[in-house]
Amino acid sequence: MLARIIVYFCYFLKTSDRYRQTKRFFYDLLENPQSKMKSYFDVFMICLVMLSVFFLVYSVEHTLNTTGEFFEQVVVFIFISEYLLRAWLFSDSHQIIIKEYEKTEYLNIRFNLLNTLRLVFAKKLEYMLSLFAIIDLLAILPSYRPLRILRILLIFRMFKLFRYSNSIKVFADVLASKRFELITLAIFMGFLVFISSIAIYLFENNSSGGNVRHLYDAFYWSIVTISTVGYGDITPITFGGRLVAITLILTGLGVLAFFTSIIVAAFSDKMHTLRENRTYAELSRYNDFIIICGFGRVGQEVAKQFKKDQQAFVIIDKDEHNIFLAKEQQFLAIHDDASINAVLINAGINNGATAVLCTTGNDVINVYITLTSRYLNPEINIISRANRQDNVSKLYQAGANTVIQPFEIAGLLAAEYIGQPVAFEAILGILQDQKQISMETLIVQPNCLLEKQKIGKLDFENRKLMLVGVISTNQKHRKHRNRYKVKNQHFYFNPEQNFELQEQDILVVLGRKYSIEYFQDQIKKSSLNIGS
Amino acid sequence: MKKIAIFGYNLRSFEAISRLDQNLYDLLIVEPDSSLAALAEEKGYKTALIDFRSDEALNSIGLGKDIEIIFCFLPEDSENVFLTLSARALDQNLNIIAIVDTAQSAEKLIAAGANKIIDPYQICGQKIHELITKPDIANIIDHTVFGRNDLHVAEILIPENSYLDNTFTSELTLNEKHNLVLLGIVDKELGDDLHFSIGEKDHKLDPGDIIVVMGPSREIKAFKKEVEYVQSNKI
Numbered sequence: 060m061l062a063r064i065i066v067y068f069c070y071f072l073k074t075s076d077r078y079r080q081t082k083r084f085f086y087d088l089l090e091n092p093q094s095k096m097k098s099y100f101d102v103f104m105i106c107l108v109m110l111s112v113f114f115l116v117y118s119v120e121h122t123l124n125t126t127g128e129f130f131e132q133v134v135v136f137i138f139i140s141e142y143l144l145r146a147w148l149f150s151d152s153h154q155i156i157i158k159e160y161e162k163t164e165y166l167n168i169r170f171n172l173l174n175t176l177r178l179v180f181a182k183k184l185e186y187m188l189s190l191f192a193i194i195d196l197l198a199i200l201p202s203y204r205p206l207r208i209l210r211i212l213l214i215f216r217m218f219k220l221f222r223y224s225n226s227i228k229v230f231a232d233v234l235a236s237k238r239f240e241l242i243t244l245a246i247f248m249g250f251l252v253f254i255s256s257i258a259i260y261l262f263e264n265n266s267s268g269g270n271v272r273h274l275y276d277a278f279y280w281s282i283v284t285i286s287t288v289g290y291g292d293i294t295p296i297t298f299g300g301r302l303v304a305i306t307l308i309l310t311g312l313g314v315l316a317f318f319t320s321i322i323v324a325a326f327s328d329k330m331h332t333l334r335e336n337r338t339y340a341e342l343s344r345y346n347d348f349i350i351i352c353g354f355g356r357v358g359q360e361v362a363k364q365f366k367k368d369q370q371a372f373v374i375i376d377k378d379e380h381n382i383f384l385a386k387e388q389q390f391l392a393i394h395d396d397a398s399i400n401a402v403l404i405n406a407g408i409n410n411g412a413t414a415v416l417c418t419t420g421n422d423v424i425n426v427y428i429t430l431t432s433r434y435l436n437p438e439i440n441i442i443s444r445a446n447r448q449d450n451v452s453k454l455y456q457a458g459a460n461t462v463i464q465p466f467e468i469a470g471l472l473a474a475e476y477i478g479q480p481v482a483f484e485a486i487l488g489i490l491q492d493q494k495q496i497s498m499e500t501l502i503v504q505p506n507c508l509l510e511k512q513k514i515g516k517l518d519f520e521n522r523k524l525m526l527v528g529v530i531s532t533n534q535k536h537r538k539h540r541n542r543y544k545v546k547n548q549h550f551y552f553n554p555e556q557n558f559e560l561q562e563q564d565i566l567v568v569l570g571r572k573y574s575i576e577y578f579q580d581q582i583k584k585s586s587l588n589i590g591s
Numbered sequence: 592m593k594k595i596a597i598f599g600y601n602l603r604s605f606e607a608i609s610r611l612d613q614n615l616y617d618l619l620i621v622e623p624d625s626s627l628a629a630l631a632e633e634k635g636y637k638t639a640l641i642d643f644r645s646d647e648a649l650n651s652i653g654l655g656k657d658i659e660i661i662f663c664f665l666p667e668d669s670e671n672v673f674l675t676l677s678a679r680a681l682d683q684n685l686n687i688i689a690i691v692d693t694a695q696s697a698e699k700l701i702a703a704g705a706n707k708i709i710d711p712y713q714i715c716g717q718k719i720h721e722l723i724t725k726p727d728i729a730n731i732i733d734h735t736v737f738g739r740n741d742l743h744v745a746e747i748l749i750p751e752n753s754y755l756d757n758t759f760t761s762e763l764t765l766n767e768k769h770n771l772v773l774l775g776i777v778d779k780e781l782g783d784d785l786h787f788s789i790g791e792k793d794h795k796l797d798p799g800d801i802i803v804v805m806g807p808s809r810e811i812k813a814f815k816k817e818v819e820y821v822q823s824n825k826i
Contacts, residue, residue: 356692368720442722465711
């Protein structure tokens, strides 16, 4: 009967949205490394631990008043809640029970509640035996009155600090990556300490007139000497003892240098990944960024423009010098090969990136990156650079949305400059947004002042704007002249006075930035007014 | 017929060469590399195989005599700077257009005496930026400026005794009469700067002024003819 109730309750938990949401909330608060709440919680806990340690230090020589006692109780309450919550989050007990129950149902055998509970408990025990859980527990226990004797264990509260920062994990990772070297060194040091302890004890024991009373002293002296610390509380006086000391100091220097170099090398190896991880972490905060593959001349120019717009972007380049240049300007940069799937996935091609730009100087690489990107994300906007005319079609085939040829544009402009220098300046002016004059689009929003208006009625001249044309997909405009097909819509150049604007039409205007912005604001406002 | 010398037959110059109308210009390809020169010759271009480092060789192809314009499309910036310097020394009135690889070289080329610098990478970068931020505009520009469609940008010089003489830009109403959009004007009274016609100032047209218009090529041609026809009539 009891078993049935428990199983029923488990199914209830499984289907309960509220239970799931609560668990999710605490997961975000305590464990989820991506959540903002966790970082706030971590800071809060660090402050709490610091404060409680401060009270502890204070209580060494003073007695705490009631406020202090109360604070201590609050801290312990928070610690206990945290401990229990973490134990709860560690595993889904109801799932274990349900799994066991369904297994017995399938096999048609009796459901053994005790065995199942043992499984649940084993899982929780696994948590309790983890290093951090033990530290947590040790930080709480000494507050229990009968265990006051363990007050010294309150030191463990300080270890709790490690829980709330990544530093210890990074350090452990670094040490783990050099396990072989460290073990070799440890074994060597163990032998060395063992030999020198025995030797110094033999030479310097009390009966020989030395200061070493027992083996523990000898061990202590060896460690102090090998580490080149040398307190000097125990010093060898016999000839043999001093010889041991000299040998030990010289070997100690070597051991220390070796140890330092291992740690430094491990850190510098790890640094690259650490930095890259930081780049990825920063990228995960954006949900609209652009991946620039290749930080050559074109990539640099694009990055410069995006920086001006405050548009987020990340640079991927194989070349170390280019990455150095990018980092110098504090751009997010990944030193890797953009044609590798994992690199693009890590950079977020499916996770917030809106466009991939292939701007390397090598068409073969551009085709490869384009192909990889299209394969990874069929929707993303890919703009690729082609240096040779014959490769344009290949890039389109590989999946590029747009292909740009630097030399084509340059050649065209050069030819234009010869024949029509003034027109050239006009084109360049529009292309480069010179003199604050630019060509912009204005969308006819539903119910705004432009909708159902005739072009002739809109006084563009007075607004200090020039209408170049209208882009539209609307069938109603088909009868008008000057219709040009542009991609999958139509561009109506120089529309007639009786051209009636429809919703979602796009006006192409030329003008100064502020006249355009002002008009845009007016359009937005008018669409809101009538709508409300 | 203007004589143009194009230095360098390579990726960078192909497009410019193909864009230059051979009915309007007398093109001469100058290439120091014999295999590339042979390639240009094969394509039917007038080609000179010379070493651009020697002034005599430059003289021999007509620099300092009848060549009016040179394009420096050599593969290295340093070569282009050298060529610009030599060419400028030979002919003070030469129109020199050079292409650059790195941003720093642009200043050096200007200092060496080039009239116009074209930085393909910069323009390409700006184009990519525009494709991301303003894709519609980028497409329109492709179809108008880069001539993928019938729309073009053209400049028209106002001749002496033109019927446009003494008219104001506001009176032109090109968009109604000629199906053209007036992009801007160079008003000689105000210097050589181009003023975009965005309703800021009404300019009076005088002989020597230049107007820039955008529109279908047929209408541009018709308008040009009209402007010139009136002139010849009066004379």
